[in-house]
Amino acid sequence: MANPKLAVWKFASCDGCQLSLLDCEDELLAVAGAVEIANFPEASSAIIDGPYEISLVEGSITTPHDAERIRDVRAQSGVLITIGACATAGGIQALRNFADVEEFTRAVYATPEYISTLATSTAISDHVKVDFELRGCPINKYQLLEVITAFLQRRKPNVSAQSVCVECKRKGNVCITVAHGEPCLGPVTHAGCGALCPSYNRGCYGCFGPKELPNTASLAAWAKQELGASDTDLKRLYHNFNTWAQPFRDQGQAYD
Amino acid sequence: MQARVLEAYQLHTLIGLLRERGYCCVGPTVRDGAIVYDRIAGPTDLPVGWTDEQAPGSYRLKRRDDGAYFGYVVGPHSWKKYVFPPERRLWQLKRAGQQFERVDEPSQTPKYAFIGVRACEIAALRIQDRVFTGGEFTEPEYEARRELAFVVAVNCTQSADTCFCVSMKTGPEVKSGYDLALTEVVGESHYFTIRAGTDRGREVLASLKTSAVNEAQRSAANTRVRQAAESQTRTVDTEGIKELLQRNYESEQWKEVAERCLSCANCTMACPTCFCSSVEDVADLTGEHAERWRRWDSCFNPEFSYIHGGEVRKTTASRYRQWMTHKLSTWFDQFGSSGCVGCGRCITWCPVGIDLTEEVRKMRAGETS
Incomplete structure (x- = not known):
C-alpha cells in the first residue's frame, strides 16, 4: 500500500512552523519513509495532486482569497492539522483586529487600492473544521513529529494542555516570577516549548497560547499589585503572538 | 550517642x-x-x-x-x-x-x-x-x-x-x-x-x-x-483537621480560591510529599521502536483526572479541593498521617501567593461565623 500523502499549506505566516518539519533532520528520513511528501513547496517544487491524507496548515486567514482557498484545502484533506500560533489563533498579525486595517494599508503601501485584505486575521478553525491544533510560535518539532506519528498510528497525540510551569519545575528551574519578581505568562500558557524562555531567565511570552483553564485575570492582578506591572505592560504581555486567542484577547482588552 | x-x-x-x-x-x-x-x-x-x-x-x-x-x-x-x-x-x-x-x-x-x-x-x-x-x-x-x-x-x-x-x-x-x-x-x-x-x-x-x-x-x-x-509566625490548627476538610466539601470557599488559583501545578511540583506521576507510551514514526516514560504529574493538570468520557475534575475549584483535601485530610486514611510537613514551599512558590494556612483558617472561620 502506498504511503499516505502529506501536504503542507501556507497562509499568512512567516514559514517558521513549516520549516520545523525540514528542521527535523535526524528524523526527516523516517518522515519521508512514513508519508509521501506530496505537496510541500518549501521542500520541493514537484507537486503531486490531492487528495491528501494529512494536511499541515500554517498561517492565518487575512485575505478574501485565503478564506476561499482554505475551503479547498479542507475539501482535499483527510486530516487537517493546524500548526503554530497564526493558524491556531490568528498570530501576531491579529493585532490588526483591534485597529483599522485600512489605516495600516494607507500607511504602508504606495498604492493601497491594490491591497485586498480582510479587516481581521483569524484562526483556521474559524473557517473550516480542524482535526488537531498544534500550538507554538514556532511549534516544537518534536511535538510535530508526535502529532504526525499519532495520526498515522491512529492514536491520540501525547500533547498536554497543562501549564508551562509543569515543564519548568520538572527541569528544576527557579521560578523567575517568585525569585526575581518578573512577570511570566507560564502559569496561563500551554506547555510544549519545554519552558524555553524561563530556562534562560526570561519570562514566558505565551507563544503557545492559553493553557486549559487559564486564569489570566488572577495572574495579571498579581503582576500589577505585587510586581508593579503597568496596564501597558500587561496589555503587551497578553496581546502578543496569541493576541486573538479568547482568554488572552479578553485580558489584554481589560486595559483599554 | x-x-x-x-x-x-x-x-x-x-x-x-x-x-x-x-x-x-x-x-x-x-x-x-x-x-x-x-x-x-x-x-x-x-x-x-x-x-x-x-x-x-x-x-x-x-x-x-x-x-x-x-x-x-x-x-x-x-x-x-x-x-x-x-x-x-x-x-x-x-x-x-x-x-x-x-x-x-x-x-x-x-x-x-x-x-x-x-x-x-x-x-x-x-x-x-x-x-x-x-x-x-x-x-x-x-x-x-x-x-x-x-x-x-x-x-x-x-x-x-x-x-x-x-x-x-x-x-x-x-x-x-x-x-x-x-x-x-x-x-x-x-x-x-x-x-x-x-x-x-x-x-x-x-x-x-x-x-x-x-x-x-x-x-x-x-x-x-x-x-x-x-519565630514562626504561620500556624495551622491541626485539631480535627481531617474532619474539617470533609465537612466542607461543598463550601463556597473552593470557588473563591479558584478565582485566584491558576491551576498551574507549581504547588504540587514544589511540594516535597506530592508523588503523582503519569506514564506515557510513545512509539516513533517507523513503528519499530516504542518507549515508556514516567513523569511528575499533578492533580491540577487537565489530563490527570481523565477517564473514559472525559475529565472528572473539570474546574479549578474541584482541583484545588482535591489537592488540599488530600494533603490535609484523606492522606490520613490512605497513609496514616498528614500529607503536609509545614515546609511552606506551596506558599512561597505559588505565583499568586495562595496560602494553605490561610485557607485552613478561613475554613474554620466559615464554620463559626
Whole structure:
C-alpha cells in the first residue's frame, strides 16, 4: 500500500512552523519513509495532486482569497492539522483586529487600492473544521513529529494542555516570577516549548497560547499589585503572538 | 550517642569522608537567585553567607553578615528529585520480526549523600517512604536510592515567614531519620554540634576530628533551634483537621480560591510529599521502536483526572479541593498521617501567593461565623 500523502499549506505566516518539519533532520528520513511528501513547496517544487491524507496548515486567514482557498484545502484533506500560533489563533498579525486595517494599508503601501485584505486575521478553525491544533510560535518539532506519528498510528497525540510551569519545575528551574519578581505568562500558557524562555531567565511570552483553564485575570492582578506591572505592560504581555486567542484577547482588552 | 563538636572548618573533611566512601554529595547551592539542590564538591559550593527571605509568592536571596553555611531554610527544590526523578524512561520495545523485544532500562541507583536535610524534609521523605515502599507494591528504584542515601541533617536555626513546621509537628529540630545531624553555631566561634543516628553515621563521625561538647556550646545550639521555633509566625490548627476538610466539601470557599488559583501545578511540583506521576507510551514514526516514560504529574493538570468520557475534575475549584483535601485530610486514611510537613514551599512558590494556612483558617472561620 502506498504511503499516505502529506501536504503542507501556507497562509499568512512567516514559514517558521513549516520549516520545523525540514528542521527535523535526524528524523526527516523516517518522515519521508512514513508519508509521501506530496505537496510541500518549501521542500520541493514537484507537486503531486490531492487528495491528501494529512494536511499541515500554517498561517492565518487575512485575505478574501485565503478564506476561499482554505475551503479547498479542507475539501482535499483527510486530516487537517493546524500548526503554530497564526493558524491556531490568528498570530501576531491579529493585532490588526483591534485597529483599522485600512489605516495600516494607507500607511504602508504606495498604492493601497491594490491591497485586498480582510479587516481581521483569524484562526483556521474559524473557517473550516480542524482535526488537531498544534500550538507554538514556532511549534516544537518534536511535538510535530508526535502529532504526525499519532495520526498515522491512529492514536491520540501525547500533547498536554497543562501549564508551562509543569515543564519548568520538572527541569528544576527557579521560578523567575517568585525569585526575581518578573512577570511570566507560564502559569496561563500551554506547555510544549519545554519552558524555553524561563530556562534562560526570561519570562514566558505565551507563544503557545492559553493553557486549559487559564486564569489570566488572577495572574495579571498579581503582576500589577505585587510586581508593579503597568496596564501597558500587561496589555503587551497578553496581546502578543496569541493576541486573538479568547482568554488572552479578553485580558489584554481589560486595559483599554 | 552523645553530641560532639565539629569545628566549622572541618566541614570539608566531612564531605571528603563521604566522597571517599563513594557518595555523590548533593546539597544546597546558589543558582539563578535561589538556593537549589545540586552536586557539591565541598563546603565552598554551599550558600556561605547567604540567607533567604520568603513570603507568599516571593523568594529573595539576601547577604548575611556572617559566614554561616546553613543560614537559610528550604528553597524551590526538594530531595524528591533524587529519589523519584521528574522524568524517567522505564523501558523500550524494539521490533524483532513478528515480535517485540523488551529492553529494560538499567537500574539507576546512585549513592547520594544528602547534605543539609531539614527536619520537615526528613518528615517528607518518610511520607514518601510510606507511599513508595509501605504498601502492597514498592517502587524499587525509590527504595534502593533511599536505602543508599546518607542523610546529613541540619537543625534549622531560623525560620522563613512561610515556615509552619512547628504546628505540623515536624520541626525545626531533627529527631530521627538521619545518619548525622548538625546544628550550626555562628558567633564568636563557628562550630557545629554533631550527632550520629545510625551505625554508618557513627562510623563517619568516629573518623572526624571532634571534641566533647561543653555546656555553653550545647546551650548555644539549643537556643538557636528554639529561637527558630519561636519565630514562626504561620500556624495551622491541626485539631480535627481531617474532619474539617470533609465537612466542607461543598463550601463556597473552593470557588473563591479558584478565582485566584491558576491551576498551574507549581504547588504540587514544589511540594516535597506530592508523588503523582503519569506514564506515557510513545512509539516513533517507523513503528519499530516504542518507549515508556514516567513523569511528575499533578492533580491540577487537565489530563490527570481523565477517564473514559472525559475529565472528572473539570474546574479549578474541584482541583484545588482535591489537592488540599488530600494533603490535609484523606492522606490520613490512605497513609496514616498528614500529607503536609509545614515546609511552606506551596506558599512561597505559588505565583499568586495562595496560602494553605490561610485557607485552613478561613475554613474554620466559615464554620463559626
